[in-house]
Amino acid sequence: MKISLSWLKQYIDLDISTSELVDTLNNIGLMVDDWEENENDTILDIETYANRPDTLGHLGVARELAVALGRPLKEQSWPLIELNEKTSDLINIKILDEDLCPRYCGIIVRGVHVGPSPYWLREKIKAIGLSPINNVVDVTNYVLFSTAQPIHAFDLDKLTGRKIIVCKAKKSESLISLEGDTLALSSDMLVIADEVKPVALAGVIGGQETSVSNETQDVFIESAYFDPVSVRKTSKKLGIKTEASYRFERGADESFPPQAALMAASILTQMGGKATKGILDIYSEPRKPKTIVLRNHRVAGLLGLEIQEEFIEETLSKLGFQIERTQKGVWQVKSPPFRVDVEREADLIEEIVRFYGYDKIPAKLPPFETLEPALSPKRKAFHKLRQILFHYGFDEVVNFSFVNEEKEAKLQSGRKPIEVRNPVSSKASILRTTLIGGLLENISWNLNRGAEGVHVFETGNVYFWQNDSCTEQCMLALATTGRVGTAHWQSRNEETDFFRLKGACEAFMNYLRYDPYIFREEDHTYFEPGHSLSLHFKGEPVGFMGLVRRDILDSYSIEDEVWAAEFKLEMLLEKQAKKFQYRPVTRFPGISRDISFIASQEVTYQKIKAAVEKCSIPYLNQFYIYDRFSGPSIPKGKVSLSLRFVFCHPQRTLLAEEVDALQERIIKTLKAEFNFQLREGGKIDK
Amino acid sequence: MKELKNKIEKYKTQFNREITLIQDKKGLQELRNLFLSRKKGYVSLLFEDFKTLKPEERPEAGKIINELKEYVQTKLQVLQEEFSTAKKVEKTYDLTLPGKDVYLGSPHPIVHFQQEIEQIFLTMGFAIEEGPEIETDYYNFEALNFPQHHPARDDWDTLYIKDDLLLRTHTSPVQIRVMEKKKPPIRIIIPGKVFRKETPDPTHLPMFFQVEGLVIDVGITFAHLKGTLEYFLKALFNENIKIRFRPSFFPFTEPSAEVDIECTVCDGKNEDCRVCGGSGWIEILGAGMVDPQVLKNVNIDPEKHSGFAFGMGIDRTAMFAFQISDMRNFYENDLRFIRQVLRK
Numbered sequence A: 001m002k003i004s005l006s007w008l009k010q011y012i013d014l015d016i017s018t019s020e021l022v023d024t025l026n027n028i029g030l031m032v033d034d035w036e037e038n039e040n041d042t043i044l045d046i047e048t049y050a051n052r053p054d055t056l057g058h059l060g061v062a063r064e065l066a067v068a069l070g071r072p073l074k075e076q077s078w079p080l081i082e083l084n085e086k087t088s089d090l091i092n093i094k095i096l097d098e099d100l101c102p103r104y105c106g107i108i109v110r111g112v113h114v115g116p117s118p119y120w121l122r123e124k125i126k127a128i129g130l131s132p133i134n135n136v137v138d139v140t141n142y143v144l145f146s147t148a149q150p151i152h153a154f155d156l157d158k159l160t161g162r163k164i165i166v167c168k169a170k171k172s173e174s175l176i177s178l179e180g181d182t183l184a185l186s187s188d189m190l191v192i193a194d195e196v197k198p199v200a201l202a203g204v205i206g207g208q209e210t211s212v213s214n215e216t217q218d219v220f221i222e223s224a225y226f227d228p229v230s231v232r233k234t235s236k237k238l239g240i241k242t243e244a245s246y247r248f249e250r251g252a253d254e255s256f257p258p259q260a261a262l263m264a265a266s267i268l269t270q271m272g273g274k275a276t277k278g279i280l281d282i283y284s285e286p287r288k289p290k291t292i293v294l295r296n297h298r299v300a301g302l303l304g305l306e307i308q309e310e311f312i313e314e315t316l317s318k319l320g321f322q323i324e325r326t327q328k329g330v331w332q333v334k335s336p337p338f339r340v341d342v343e344r345e346a347d348l349i350e351e352i353v354r355f356y357g358y359d360k361i362p363a364k365l366p367p368f369e370t371l372e373p374a375l376s377p378k379r380k381a382f383h384k385l386r387q388i389l390f391h392y393g394f395d396e397v398v399n400f401s402f403v404n405e406e407k408e409a410k411l412q413s414g415r416k417p418i419e420v421r422n423p424v425s426s427k428a429s430i431l432r433t434t435l436i437g438g439l440l441e442n443i444s445w446n447l448n449r450g451a452e453g454v455h456v457f458e459t460g461n462v463y464f465w466q467n468d469s470c471t472e473q474c475m476l477a478l479a480t481t482g483r484v485g486t487a488h489w490q491s492r493n494e495e496t497d498f499f500r501l502k503g504a505c506e507a508f509m510n511y512l513r514y515d516p517y518i519f520r521e522e523d524h525t526y527f528e529p530g531h532s533l534s535l536h537f538k539g540e541p542v543g544f545m546g547l548v549r550r551d552i553l554d555s556y557s558i559e560d561e562v563w564a565a566e567f568k569l570e571m572l573l574e575k576q577a578k579k580f581q582y583r584p585v586t587r588f589p590g591i592s593r594d595i596s597f598i599a600s601q602e603v604t605y606q607k608i609k610a611a612v613e614k615c616s617i618p619y620l621n622q623f624y625i626y627d628r629f630s631g632p633s634i635p636k637g638k639v640s641l642s643l644r645f646v647f648c649h650p651q652r653t654l655l656a657e658e659v660d661a662l663q664e665r666i667i668k669t670l671k672a673e674f675n676f677q678l679r680e681g682g683k684i685d686k
Numbered sequence B: 001m002k003e004l005k006n007k008i009e010k011y012k013t014q015f016n017r018e019i020t021l022i023q024d025k026k027g028l029q030e031l032r033n034l035f036l037s038r039k040k041g042y043v044s045l046l047f048e049d050f051k052t053l054k055p056e057e058r059p060e061a062g063k064i065i066n067e068l069k070e071y072v073q074t075k076l077q078v079l080q081e082e083f084s085t086a087k088k089v090e091k092t093y094d095l096t097l098p099g100k101d102v103y104l105g106s107p108h109p110i111v112h113f114q115q116e117i118e119q120i121f122l123t124m125g126f127a128i129e130e131g132p133e134i135e136t137d138y139y140n141f142e143a144l145n146f147p148q149h150h151p152a153r154d155d156w157d158t159l160y161i162k163d164d165l166l167l168r169t170h171t172s173p174v175q176i177r178v179m180e181k182k183k184p185p186i187r188i189i190i191p192g193k194v195f196r197k198e199t200p201d202p203t204h205l206p207m208f209f210q211v212e213g214l215v216i217d218v219g220i221t222f223a224h225l226k227g228t229l230e231y232f233l234k235a236l237f238n239e240n241i242k243i244r245f246r247p248s249f250f251p252f253t254e255p256s257a258e259v260d261i262e263c264t265v266c267d268g269k270n271e272d273c274r275v276c277g278g279s280g281w282i283e284i285l286g287a288g289m290v291d292p293q294v295l296k297n298v299n300i301d302p303e304k305h306s307g308f309a310f311g312m313g314i315d316r317t318a319m320f321a322f323q324i325s326d327m328r329n330f331y332e333n334d335l336r337f338i339r340q341v342l343r344k
C-alpha cells in the first residue's frame, strides 16, 4: 500500500530520516518494498498482510509507528457545521440482516457544491497514485485511505422514499454499477436498497443511479460494518475487487463507522455543506471484546527469551490493548476493536516480540538427539539409482507437470488425464500421464540447438484418474538418441542404441540388487510393434523400453531414432532389495569352453539362456554370449552365435574329460531344443 | 695348436653362456672387457699364445682367433644396439593430445541444490518426508489455519482440479499429514514440487520446488528456530553471511517471520543491484512458531508441545546461489545449462 509521509505527519511527529523510518517499519513487520522521494513528499510502498486490515490506512501505520518510536498520536478533531434537522428526520435506515451487517451509520450533508476538491485534498489523492474526481468522491477516498474504513456517498434525492434497507438481494435483481456494468445479483448477496430497488452492493461497489453527480445537492454518507465472508463471496462471484471490498473482507473496525461518517461530514461542511444533526447509528448488539489470558512463562516458552513484565504491559497498552494483571505473571487482555487479528495468547506474544525486536532473540540449536535413520532405504536407493544413470551418461532433467493435451493424447499412455480447471495456458491444461513426452520435448530442444546426441532421464510423478480418484505415481523415464559425448581423436564417438538403454536399466536392477527380474518381448503403445520389452520385477510388471513410434517422433519434429523407457519407480524403490550374502570364491582354476552354433534368427538369447539353466549343468559357473553375427558366410535367416561356458569345482581342479562330458550335454540339449548346427573351425557340421 | 683350438672352443661356450645373462649396459661392458680388453682380454691372451706357435701353424691359428674376435664383437654390437633402442622408444604420438573422456551424466541443478540442502539438515538429525502433489482443500488450506473465505488465500494463487481438489501451493500440507501420523518429537524437512497459477516470467513459474521444515517437541522456542536457520544458511552460503529476521504473517505460524540474507552480489552498496533491488537484503525464507490452531487441528496440545516451521523456495535460492537471472532456465532442460553442474 502507498503511504505518504506528509499524510502520516498529520497523525504523528516524524523528524527522522527516511532510512531510519524504513528500518523502524521493517523491524515491526511493515515491510517497505520501495520508496520514492519527491520535492514535497516521500511515498513508501508498504507490504501489508491479509491479517492486518488495520494497517490499510495512514492512521493504522501511524499507530504502529507511535509505539515503535515511543511518541504520542496527535489528537484529531472533526467539527461540524450543523443544521437543525435531525438525520433521522430525513432518512430511514433498516437492517434486515444483522448477521451480515451488524452496524450501519449515516449522516446527511446538504448543499454540497459538487466540484473540484481544494488543493490540499487533490494533493493527498494524487500522492497515493489516484486521480482526484470531485470533492465528494475525494473525501470518501480520503477517509478510506486515512482510517481504512470504507464509506460511500449517495445522492440523497435519488434514494426513493428516502429509505435505506440493508438486505439480501432478490433473485433476478440487477444493479448497474458505478462503472456502468450491469451486475446480475443473487439471493446470497447483501445489498443496500431504497424503497424499490438495490442501490449498492454492500461493501463492494455503489450503483450508478444513486451516485453523486454534478447536480447533486445533498449527500447521504454511509459508514457501516459488513461481514467479511459475505463481502468476499460477493466480490469473488461478480469478479469485482474494490478498495472497499479489499478492506471489508479482511475485517473492518466495528467501532469506527460513526467516526468515519463524522470525519467525512466535517470535511464536506468545511467545503460549504451543512450536516444534519446526529449520526444515525443502527447497532443493536455491540461486540464485546474477548478476554485473552496472557502468561509470562508462555512468552518465554515460545520465544526462548525472558521479557520484562513492564515492557509487556507498556507495549500492549500503547498498542491499544486493555491489560489487567490478575496475578504475578498472568494478565487478562482485551484487544482493541481495530485489531481483528489478535484473538489468542500466541497473537499477543507476537505483538510483544514485534516491538521488542526479533534481533534480540538469541539463536540456539535445539537439543537434538537422533530420532530415526537419517536417510530411508528408499531414498538411499534413489540416490544410488541416479549415480548409476549418471555413470551411463544420462543427464537428469526436470520438466513441468503440465502438458499439451493434444500431444499427450498421441502418446496413448493409457492413463486418463487430469484436467486443471483454471490452467495457466491452454497449452498446459492437463497433468502429464507419462514422462516420455517431456523427454521427447527435451530431445527436440537440444537437437535443434546442435546437440549430437541426447541421453536424458527424469524422475517424478505422473497423474491420472483411477476410478474416481486422482492418483499420482512416481516414475522413472529414460530416452536416448544420437551420439554419446564428443568425438575423440582416437575414435569417433559411439552412436547410441537399444542396448545402451537396456544396459543402463540392467545396471540399476543389478546394482540395486533387485532380484529376480526378467524382460519379455511385449508391445507397448509408445513403441514400434515388435521393438519393445517389458520388465518384470518379482513377478510384477514395472515398465517398458523400446524404439519410440515414428508418428510420435514426428509430432515432436524428431527425425532420428529415439530409444526410451518408462518404469514405475515407486514400485521398484518400495520392494526389498536382495541382501548381500557372501559366497566363497573358489581357489581352483576354471575351465572355459567356447561353442559356436548356427541358429535360426527366431531363437532368442533369452530362450537359450532358459534352456541352459533348465538343464542345471553341474559346475557351470557362468556362461555368456560373446559373439553374434550374420552375413554372406551364414545362410539366410540364420545367425552365428558364440557362447562361452566356464566350469569350476569348489573343492578341486576339474579334469578335462569331465568338462568334455558336460560340454557334450550342453551341445546335445541345444541341438535338440533349437535345431542348432555346431560350427567348428569356421565349418558347419552336417 | 690343438690346445689353442680347445681354448677357443671353451671361450666361445663361455661367451655364449654369459651373454644370455647380461641385463644392462654395465654387464655388457664387463663382458667386452673380459674378451676384448687390450691387455688382459681373452682375445689378447690368445694372441700371446699365437706368438708361441710354429710359423706354419700361425696362418690357421690367426684365422680362428680372428673369427672368435669377430663373433664376439658382432654379438656384443647387436646387444649394444638392443640396449640403446630399448632405452629410446620411438615416439609416435603427441602427448599433448587430450585424454580419453568418459561421458558422465549430470544431475539437474535444482535436484543437485535440493540434495545439498537435504544434506545440511540430515547432519542436524532431520528426517526427510514427502507427500502428494494433488491435495485437498483441507490439507492445503483449512488445516493450516486458512479459513474457507479468508483473503490470506489470495496470496497463494491456486490451480484447481475440482472444488475440493487442487495442486498443492506449498509443501506445508505434508506438515499436517506427518503430525496426524506421528507424535512429537518431530523433526523433518519436506522437499517437493509446488504449483501456483502464475504466468511464466523470469522470477515466476507455475511449478517450482520448495523445502519445508518442521520441528515439534517439548520446549521448542523461537530461539531454536533462529539457531537452526542460522546454522542452515551459514552452511549453505558461508560462515559470515548476515541474516535478518523480521515480523511477517503466515496463517499457520504465530509469531511469524521473514528471513533475509545480505546481498553478497553488491553487499548492499549498489542502489541498482539487479539481485536485491538496492535494499541489500534478499528474502529467502518464511518461518515462525507453529500456530496453536494448527497443533489443535492435529490433536497436539499446544500447552505441552511447541514447534517451529519454515519454508524456502529452492529455485529462488538456487538462482541467488548460482547467479542465474531467469528461473525458466531450470525447466528448458538445455543440456549446455544442466551440464554446468557436473563440470566446468
Ligand SMILES: [Zn+2]
Pocket: B263, B264, B265, B266, B267, B268, B269, B270, B273, B274, B275, B276, B277, B278, B279, B280, B281
Ligand atoms: Zn544487491
